[in-house]
Amino acid sequence: MLGDDLRDQAAALLRAAEHERSPVEPLVVRFPGIDVVDAYQIQLSNIEHRTARGARVIGHKVGLSSLAMQRMMGVDEPDYGHLLDDMALSETDPVWVGRYCWPRIEVEVGFVLGADLPGFDCTESDVLGATEAIVPSIELIDSRIKDWRIGLADTIADNASSAGFVLGAARVCPSDVDLRTVDVVLYRGDEEVVRGRSDAVLGNPATAVAWLARKVASFGVRLEAGHIVLPGSCTRAVDVAPGQRFRAEFGGLGTVSVSFS
Numbered sequence: 001m002l003g004d005d006l007r008d009q010a011a012a013l014l015r016a017a018e019h020e021r022s023p024v025e026p027l028v029v030r031f032p033g034i035d036v037v038d039a040y041q042i043q044l045s046n047i048e049h050r051t052a053r054g055a056r057v058i059g060h061k062v063g064l065s066s067l068a069m070q071r072m073m074g075v076d077e078p079d080y081g082h083l084l085d086d087m088a089l090s091e092t093d094p095v096w097v098g099r100y101c102w103p104r105i106e107v108e109v110g111f112v113l114g115a116d117l118p119g120f121d122c123t124e125s126d127v128l129g130a131t132e133a134i135v136p137s138i139e140l141i142d143s144r145i146k147d148w149r150i151g152l153a154d155t156i157a158d159n160a161s162s163a164g165f166v167l168g169a170a171r172v173c174p175s176d177v178d179l180r181t182v183d184v185v186l187y188r189g190d191e192e193v194v195r196g197r198s199d200a201v202l203g204n205p206a207t208a209v210a211w212l213a214r215k216v217a218s219f220g221v222r223l224e225a226g227h228i229v230l231p232g233s234c235t236r237a238v239d240v241a242p243g244q245r246f247r248a249e250f251g252g253l254g255t256v257s258v259s260f261s
Contacts, residue, residue: 128174
């Protein structure tokens with residue numbers, strides 16, 4: 001575990017890396033004693049730094065929600081990050097790649113909450129009851145760690161590698177879709193890039209949202225009405241480059257697209 005001074009140093013390194021678009025060496029190398037508790041405190045420090053300057057927390061994202069990613073990281077549960085209003089992207093306005101270090105996209109079944117979720121005892125039924133709408137979404141992930149050489153503490157400290165998100169126009173009632181069987185196909189232009197299914201996310205994306213509600217409760221946080229929750233990717237991450245346009249098609253949920261300049 002790190003002391004407060006080293007946590008502050010790590011947080012400042014990540015802020016500078018994001019601002020200057022210049023990734024840093026892994027925190028697990030620079031700060032050998034760093035653990036998960038340190039990493040969440042570093043993440044929160046940088047979120048508070050941004051909100052103090054006017055940004056607003058509008059939701060959360062779940063990472064490491066597939067068993068394959070958990071095994072790769074040597075963990076037995078997901079992690080999470082914050083979604084801020086200045087991370088929201090548009091389907092119509094191209095995203096400038098130069099704003100990021102090494103951007104990639106992931107395809108996710110998003111949740112828009114219509115009511116607050118309970119904390120420590122949150123269940124999948126609670127999630128479905130509190131969800132106002134299911135939405136097609138694409139998350140833009142980025143790593144302020146050089147070459148994506150991330151350990152668990154690196155990605156947690158780095159806001160779970162989150163950088164942006166875009167929501168499609170469709171809003172579907174959760175009772176109108178089987179959240180375990182949503183097929184997803186991602187296209188680059190007219191070319192299929194990758195396909196997957198929603199049960200890649202802990203068997204059911206609602207399971208990931210319930211886990212998140214319980215996890216953040218330990219930090220005194222609640223998932224609130226109006227919040228957006230991205231529960232994890234249905235597919236592998238895909239690198240992006242200027243001039244590319246992507247479209248994700250969700251069975252029963254519509255589409256969402258994003259382009260890059």
